[in-house]
Amino acid sequence: MSRKSRRSLKEKFSLKNSLVKEALSEFLGTFILIALGCGCVGQAVLSRGEHGGPMTVSVGFAMAVTIAVYVSGGVSGGHINPAVSLAMCVTGRLKWTKLPIYILAQFLGAFVGAAAVFGIYYNAFMEYSDGKLEVTGPNATAQIFATYPAPYLSLVNGFADQVMSTAVLLLAIFAIFDTKNNSVPKGLEPIAVGLLIIVLTCSLGMNSGCAMNPARDLGPRLFTAIAGWGMEVFTAGNNWWWVPIVAPLVGGVLGAMTYVIFIEIHHSDPQPGEENDVHAKYEMTNMA
Amino acid sequence: MSRKSRRSLKEKFSLKNSLVKEALSEFLGTFILIALGCGCVGQAVLSRGEHGGPMTVSVGFAMAVTIAVYVSGGVSGGHINPAVSLAMCVTGRLKWTKLPIYILAQFLGAFVGAAAVFGIYYNAFMEYSDGKLEVTGPNATAQIFATYPAPYLSLVNGFADQVMSTAVLLLAIFAIFDTKNNSVPKGLEPIAVGLLIIVLTCSLGMNSGCAMNPARDLGPRLFTAIAGWGMEVFTAGNNWWWVPIVAPLVGGVLGAMTYVIFIEIHHSDPQPGEENDVHAKYEMTNMA
Amino acid sequence: MSRKSRRSLKEKFSLKNSLVKEALSEFLGTFILIALGCGCVGQAVLSRGEHGGPMTVSVGFAMAVTIAVYVSGGVSGGHINPAVSLAMCVTGRLKWTKLPIYILAQFLGAFVGAAAVFGIYYNAFMEYSDGKLEVTGPNATAQIFATYPAPYLSLVNGFADQVMSTAVLLLAIFAIFDTKNNSVPKGLEPIAVGLLIIVLTCSLGMNSGCAMNPARDLGPRLFTAIAGWGMEVFTAGNNWWWVPIVAPLVGGVLGAMTYVIFIEIHHSDPQPGEENDVHAKYEMTNMA
């Protein structure tokens, strides 16, 4: 494609409308998140542990987030998660009018991402359970796409789990991007967010798989309902499906507000480089 | 939250007192360290290895440190560890008058973080051992919160272990933040500290779990004593509990002094970029 | 070697021809990719899992890519993959006239890299299967060098798998290097590409080992055909060998075009730092 043809392409198809651009970006980002992230779960489950386990799922899913944020970060902020978008609205970082479009794009991206995982591993799914797509039992594969609670988990405990993990997610994201704190250098935030996902899935992943993202959970769940797993994906786990939708939205706002109240609100005004420098903190030698 | 409401919030609640700000920051940082870090141990233990093992605990705990330092680094230096705060005082990087407040905030954060782990995994704890909370034996869960010595470990060897690991921790932290050495770029120090924790837990974690942090150990231990594990958490391991408190304080100062004596004190005075540049070192071609 | 002798060396042998320089660079980069990358597979297979497994192969191969891009990135762009070079041509980032030379250098590098793995592990190969070099069965070692499909995989599914994984590879590479998006800081792109390889191998590695690179697959396959595994390396898996050559070329172009259409083409023109800053995105507070 020559420079000239690129330019004319740009003239014809370039979107002037910022919101449509951002919707495309969130769609693509969430697609990648699910295609790669749920792909990691799929590889571990479908190979019965031979090609993956807790570590590949945790690190793989985390790096899926990193890549998804690199793809969509510069255009739409790389939310790829309605709980993040909502928290951004509540704290005045995203216009409320954009919220429905962001969320819709995220759900669509997650749905199509789930379809991609099913397509790429179609032969493996058929082989795994002789063509039966099951939600529970030893040959269950529905947990590749959406999250389900551990047998021991009560709804109350599960709800608290999702509130807390999403709260920590947002609290840490706010820290990572807070230039008055010890923020990550520009262009490396997606990697720091990936490291955050590693610890969240290693520490809070056992109860219910740590969805922390309504689009990540409902999009693929809808796909499985349609693709052959049936309505059991909604009834399983004592009708678990609504928890990873409602709890992350609550938790995200809670975590963002916690960061604002504990840290952000107390930042001294604009004299930059004065109090908020961890390097400086370690080098203060003029005392005692 | 509109810009205006944010401003009025800031006017009402913003703390003018730097020490209170810093205490909040250390509290929140240590809370995250324990909630996520001990969460990783919990996930590995409570799932009996199915959702975690040595690698998820090592990497997960390390990334918990990274996130905790991102959250608290810009405000209070991100010590989240009395051994670090003490070493900072001894080397003139923190005012001695601030030390008690820092340590208190760290202990409280660790205590509340332990409570969060217990709460989030409450159902799992009950399932794991039929409601009994045990300190020793095959169904022990106390080691999720505080550290206990391996059966073979003598108190002398255990004390030396904690002195040395904390010494290396502080020595390396001083190197990471020493701008006259090959220091990590601003905003990436928390990641370097995380990598340091990975190697420390992989190499010195077997004797007693590598606490290296009095608040990380005593805070959760106190919580378990109250929450149902009982006073055995203090008597177990030949009254082990005081070792991960005293030894890290000694080791931290020792490590910091070692760095100062071996490296820092010999830095040539202010001509920056002259001798202390690893890049330059590799490119010196004007010789022989 | 003194400065003077270096200078005279430079005068005598320094290449003025940019294309020859770039060919040397791609050769060396792809050599390292295969020597280290296939070395990781070799270590896991030849030790029958004792010195490696899914995680060491995934992380090890990814870091082999990182190192190979560091070695060749500054001179030739560090493609080390014909699918990357083709996508660069199609999107006007590489001259079409250079393409054949790049691809040739990549194939040669991969071939020699495979020979290095065989040489270094010669004793281990002989020990592993009593001197027999097998393509299939429990003592197969051909999969150390080239990729083979899982038994369940159809050609159609396998082709789609390679198209999609290479598409995501290129799409993400374009994002990582797009300075109008949230691009990785200069000098750290090779690490971000490594993280991308980790998630791709953890999520899309189960069907056929995720070659995504015609040179990486055909070069070592040719080597094995000659070195003693015989022509079965081409017939195995229903004549699988052409899939990891054709599909990645298609997928790479597809992924690059997807990025251009979804993201790049909509970037607003040159006012830098205005809309395309993920940091700014998170800090926009002037609204609502």
Next chain:
Amino acid sequence: MSRKSRRSLKEKFSLKNSLVKEALSEFLGTFILIALGCGCVGQAVLSRGEHGGPMTVSVGFAMAVTIAVYVSGGVSGGHINPAVSLAMCVTGRLKWTKLPIYILAQFLGAFVGAAAVFGIYYNAFMEYSDGKLEVTGPNATAQIFATYPAPYLSLVNGFADQVMSTAVLLLAIFAIFDTKNNSVPKGLEPIAVGLLIIVLTCSLGMNSGCAMNPARDLGPRLFTAIAGWGMEVFTAGNNWWWVPIVAPLVGGVLGAMTYVIFIEIHHSDPQPGEENDVHAKYEMTNMA
């Protein structure tokens, strides 16, 4: 320690002699490399796999290198390896007169580091094999300190293995620090070197443990000879001990020269930022 007392300390003890400073730095760096690196092997072996395995050893040892380079990089270049120092001399990056002191400091650091591992795990060593310190057999522990060849390995293959792995090590180090290539940003080189060690140990670690460093191998081997393992540490593996000393020195020079000949010598002269920018490479759109 007040600012004033620090200053007087500095006046009294600060070393004016650059070489003594550098020797201290190399000693401390190599001490940390061995104390933490061999500590990782120790934890995996002494816990019989319960607290470590191939992944913790590979990642842990790599991060030990990273930390050791952070500690010593700014003062002495962070060689911590005679093969690196020799290659630096051969390519005119280190004065030949400094070489003996560097190497001596590295050996001493490695010896003391091995003593630290033995001390910290003294109880564990005694428990592991009932107080017997064995070089071979199921209860062997000598391989925690120095490297030994796999049973299948011939001396010729082993020598080639150490030449090649050290050659790749140096080649990649030269790329990482070459500012005319796509070099790692200042302050992050130690992390890139760590990633390099990960892939080297995952891909070339099976034959003989991938020493690549005469000080790393001989220092601890001497320690074990004295500490109770006896002279068998030298005779084992067909008198293997000299291979990880001689081969890395040869390989290091070979790798450095390869980089110079394939890449460095062809860099165009000083117009910086023109040809040697991987970012620019990916964005060249003015063609075709």
